[in-house]
Amino acid sequence: xxxxxxxxxxxxxxALSAISSLVLITVFVxxxxxxxxxRVGAKDFFLSGDWYPGEGKFGIMNMIIGSLAVTAxxxxxxxxxxxxxxxxxxxxAPRQLVVILxxxxxxxxxxxxxxxxxxxxxxxxxLVREYLGGPxxxxxxxxxxxxxxxxxxxxxxxVDVIQAVPKSYRDGAIALGATRWQTTHMVILxxxxxxxxxxxxxxxxxxxxxxxxxxxVAGNALELPHSILDPVRTLTSNIALEMGYAAGExxxxxxxxxxxxxxxxxxxNTIALTISRRSAGKAAKK
Amino acid sequence: xxxxVSGHEYSIFFSVCGKAxxxxxxxxxxxxxxxxxxxxxxAGCKDSSDRPVNVIGSTSIQxxxxxxxxxxxxxxxxxxxxxxxxxxxxxxxxxxxxxADIGMCSRTLKEEENSVDTAIEIAxxxxxxxxxxxxxxxxxxxxxIQMLFSGQIQNWKSLGGNDMPVRLIxxxxxxxTREAFIKLVMxxxxxxxxxxxxxxxxxxxxxVRLDPAAVGYMSLxxxxxxxxxxxxxxxxxLAEQVKSGKYKLSRPFLFVxxxxxxxxxxxxxxxxxxxxxxxxxxxxSEGLIRVK
Numbered sequence: 001x002x003x004x005x006x007x008x009x010x011x012x013x014x015a016l017s018a019i020s021s022l023v024l025i026t027v028f029v030x031x032x033x034x035x036x037x038x039r040v041g042a043k044d045f046f047l048s049g050d051w052y053p054g055e056g057k058f059g060i061m062n063m064i065i066g067s068l069a070v071t072a073x074x075x076x077x078x079x080x081x082x083x084x085x086x087x088x089x090x091x092x093a094p095r096q097l098v099v100i101l102x103x104x105x106x107x108x109x110x111x112x113x114x115x116x117x118x119x120x121x122x123x124x125x126x127l128v129r130e131y132l133g134g135p136x137x138x139x140x141x142x143x144x145x146x147x148x149x150x151x152x153x154x155x156x157x158x159v160d161v162i163q164a165v166p167k168s169y170r171d172g173a174i175a176l177g178a179t180r181w182q183t184t185h186m187v188i189l190x191x192x193x194x195x196x197x198x199x200x201x202x203x204x205x206x207x208x209x210x211x212x213x214x215x216x217v218a219g220n221a222l223e224l225p226h227s228i229l230d231p232v233r234t235l236t237s238n239i240a241l242e243m244g245y246a247a248g249e250x251x252x253x254x255x256x257x258x259x260x261x262x263x264x265x266x267x268x269n270t271i272a273l274t275i276s277r278r279s280a281g282k283a284a285k286k
Numbered sequence: 287x288x289x290x291v292s293g294h295e296y297s298i299f300f301s302v303c304g305k306a307x308x309x310x311x312x313x314x315x316x317x318x319x320x321x322x323x324x325x326x327x328x329a330g331c332k333d334s335s336d337r338p339v340n341v342i343g344s345t346s347i348q349x350x351x352x353x354x355x356x357x358x359x360x361x362x363x364x365x366x367x368x369x370x371x372x373x374x375x376x377x378x379x380x381x382x383x384x385x386a387d388i389g390m391c392s393r394t395l396k397e398e399e400n401s402v403d404t405a406i407e408i409a410x411x412x413x414x415x416x417x418x419x420x421x422x423x424x425x426x427x428x429x430x431i432q433m434l435f436s437g438q439i440q441n442w443k444s445l446g447g448n449d450m451p452v453r454l455i456x457x458x459x460x461x462x463t464r465e466a467f468i469k470l471v472m473x474x475x476x477x478x479x480x481x482x483x484x485x486x487x488x489x490x491x492x493x494v495r496l497d498p499a500a501v502g503y504m505s506l507x508x509x510x511x512x513x514x515x516x517x518x519x520x521x522x523x524l525a526e527q528v529k530s531g532k533y534k535l536s537r538p539f540l541f542v543x544x545x546x547x548x549x550x551x552x553x554x555x556x557x558x559x560x561x562x563x564x565x566x567x568x569x570x571s572e573g574l575i576r577v578k
Contacts, residue, residue, distance in 0.1 A: 052476070053459070121489070126496050135453050135497065137482055220458075220483035231482050241483060245375030245460030 029262060033255035045256065051222050051238075053246070058253040060260065062224045066139075066232030067208055067264070069225065070218065073143025074150055074207040079200050081147065082154030086196075089155070090162045091184050102159070109152035117216030120145040125217060134229030137219030143228070145213050150203035157202060161195025162188060194275050201272035205265055211236040235261045338366035339553045343377020343390030344462045345486050346411070346505040347539050350572055351390060357568055358559045365552050371486070374462030378403065381544050387553040389542035392462030392505070393469070405540040408560050409574040412506035412528040413466060413535040414515035416491075418498045423447040425517040428534060431471050434501060437478030442499065454481035455490050455502035463487070466537040467503050507573035529575045539574065 037045050040058050048059025085105060089098050120141060129136030165188050173183040189196070219231025220241060233241075239254050239261075246254050341351050348371045355367040372380070377389035378399055395405050415431055417423065423445050426434075433439045435454055443449045456477060457464035468477070484490045490502040495512045506523055509515050515523045518535055527533035541557060543549060549557075559565050566576040 049479075121492060129497060135482060135493075135500075137493070215485060216489070221481055222479040222483075233483070241458045241485065242460065244373055245379070 026262070029255055029258050032252055033257075033259035036249060036252040037256045037259070040253075046260070049222070049224055053242070053250040053253060056249060058249075058256070060235065060238070060253075060257055062222060063233050063235050063238050063257070064260065065224065066218070067234040067236070067261070069139050069228075069232060070142045070146060070214065070234055071204055071208045073139055073228065074146030075200055075204050077143055077147025078150040078154050078203050078207070082151050082199070082203065083158055083196065085151070085155040086158030086162055087184060087189070089159055091180065091188070102156075105152050105155050108148065113149065113210060113213040114216070116145050116149055117213035120213060120217035128229070132229055134227075135219060135231055137217055137231045139218070139225055139228045139230065139232055142214050142218040142232075142234075145217050146207045146210055149210060149213065150207050153206055154199045154203040157199035158192070158196050161192045161199065164195070165191045194278060198272045198276040201268050201275070205268045205272070208234075208261070208268070209236060209265060211240045215240060235264075338368045339388070339550070339556055340368050340370070340380075340386040341388045341390060341541075341556075342370045342372055342380040342386035343542070344374040344392040344539075345371040345488075346392040346463050346508070347390040347408075350409070350507065350539070350569060350574065353572065354560050354565055354568060355556070357564070358556055361559070362555065365555070367556060373458070373460045374465070375460040378542055381542060384544075384547070387543075387550060388557065391540040391542050393466045393537055395540070395542070399542075402545055404543045404545045405538075406543070406557065406561070407538045407577050408541050409539045409566070409569045409577055410528060410536055411539050411574055412523050412525065412533055413463070413470065413503055413537060414506045414509050414523045415501065415503050415518060415535070416494050416509055416513040416515050417501050418494060418496075419512070419514050420498050421447055421514060423516065425520055427519050428471055431518070432473060432475055435472065435477055435481065436475040437480060448498075450499040453497055453500040454478055455493055455500055456481040456483050457487075457490065457503075458483050458485050462537075463504060467535075470535050470537070525570070525573055525575050536575075 036058065045058055045060060046064065047061050048057070049062040050057040050059040051062070085101070089102055093101060124141050124144060125136035127136075128134070128138060128141050132140070169187050169191055170183055173187040174180075178186065214234050215237040218234060218237060220233045220237055221231040222233055223230070225232045235257050239257050242250070243254055341355070348369060351369045355369050358367060359365065370386075374391040374393055377386065377391055378395075380386035381389040381403065389403070391405065392411065395403060415426065421442070423442060426445065430439070430445060434445075434452055435456075437454075439445060440452055441449065442452055454477075457467075482493070484493060484502075487504045487508050490504055491508070491510070491513065494500045494502045506515070506525070506528065509523075517523065518533060521527050521533045523533055523535075528536045541560070560569075561578055563578075566578050570576045
């Protein structure tokens with residue numbers, strides 16, 4: 001039993017150190033970032049689009065809007081295709097196809113983001129510029145690239161929650177004379193609704209935090225976008241673009257950008273957790 | 287165990303390595319474990335003088351430095367030189383943190399940098415204002431370029447070009463090219479917020495190459511055949527014109543060293559090579575202006 005104890009203690013230390021690094025990061029980011037928000041004033045920081053670090057103007061509104069716009073676009077694309085994949089994989093595709101398709105989608109998750117960005121620049125950007133106008137580097141382009149990047153997240157979680165729907169639901173619906181599609185959208189997707197929603201929100205968290213690919217295809221202009229063909233700068237790209245050299249107040253303002261991002265992602269994760277917990281609770285009751 | 291940082295710790299690890307090597311393990315698993323530990327230590331047991339010479343900084347100088355390093359290694363095959371990008375300011379921070387032996391900087395040093403760093407000019411470079419091949423505009427004055435990038439001119443038509451909105455392409459904050467451009471052209475005017483921001487010369491090139499409405503700027507030596515560089519104040523952007531001072535948009539390419547720290551001999555050799563006739567000839571053949 002001595003060995004048990006030792007392993008228990010060792011594992012506890014490992015677990016605690018993982019969590020403590022999270023705590024340390026949080027404390028550090030907030031310590032660096034909060035003072036400048038207070039000094040500039042929350043209103044000037046969050047509700048102004050004037051980002052001129054050289055002149056002490058730190059307004060990140062345009063970037064918040066940029067991040068949200070790109071993420072929303074990505075989640076629309078990711079949701080449509082991801083859920084589509086999940087439904088096909090669980091309901092319609094023959095087993096042999098699933099064996100090929102599912103790993104193929106999961107491979108998408110392993111491709112480095114810089115590769116996505118590069119393909120975006122070389123293939124997607126010229127297409128958008130030629131056929132839709134604008135500079136090509138735009139909300140639309142980044143949404144498409146990010147949408148593909150969040151596909152594996154959304155698909156694999158959706159597949160899991162759809163498979164978790166009790167088989168009796170499906171059998172019951174079929175026995176009542178429902179077609180396959182009717183069973184899928186009236187029974188199975190309804191039953192898996194909250195899990196699928198959680199999948200979207202997790203995908204959203206990934207999209208809003210993505211940096212490299214977005215820097216390459218979003219254009220990073222500071223102007224407030226007027227259409228989905230306009231370039232934007234997101235919160236993450238702002239940090240990555242300027243971190244390398246920023247000093248003093250500018251550096252703090254980038255940390256404050258990080259604080260903003262942190263809070264947004266925390267809110268998203270909390271929503272996802274609440275939803276999936278609620279669905280777990282429901283399932284337990286039944 | 288601690289992370290190995292300075293020369294002192296290397297010697298300690300040497301002794302540990304020695305012990306691990308003579309120890310005769312009883313069990314096979316312990317043997318493997320020790321072998322593993324030994325290998326890890328061995329990886330750290332490297333004399334600091336064998337460390338490659340790190341050259342970090344401006345992405346504008348990077349391709350030239352890589353070329354120089356290649357040529358240098360042909361003459362001195364035993365040495366290694368690592369050339370990395372990151373930007374001028376990142377390069378200066380890298381030598382301050384002693385990550386790099388030599389920083390590359392494509393703008394003049396700022397006052398606060400000047401007090402701790404020494405700059406060696408390795409070449410001069412012209413800054414080319416580049417547009418798409420199909421753009422009919424050939425010649426702009428510095429004032430016109432300034433009006434373009436501050437957003438006062440928004441359509442190529444008013445400069446005699448096609449009826450197309452101007453697409454500005456800037457480099458990111460901290461880029462030496464950006465700072466040189468702002469200093470040479472913008473004259474306290476603020477750059478338009480509509481400007482796209484790209485992180486490297488390569489990205490700017492890729493955009494301008496494909497977008498008929500784009501205008502950007504980059505090192506003269508990097509322009510290549512795929513882009514069109516504009517005449518500035520009627521002067522063609524050529525190395526000779528930069529040298530004679532007629533082409534106004536020029537800036538220094540610097541190797542930056544920390545003033546009060548000893549340069550390693552290999553790094554010194556590399557600098558000597560760059561400033562030698564051969565090194566300078568290589569830079570000249572790449573479209574830069576030699577300084578020696």
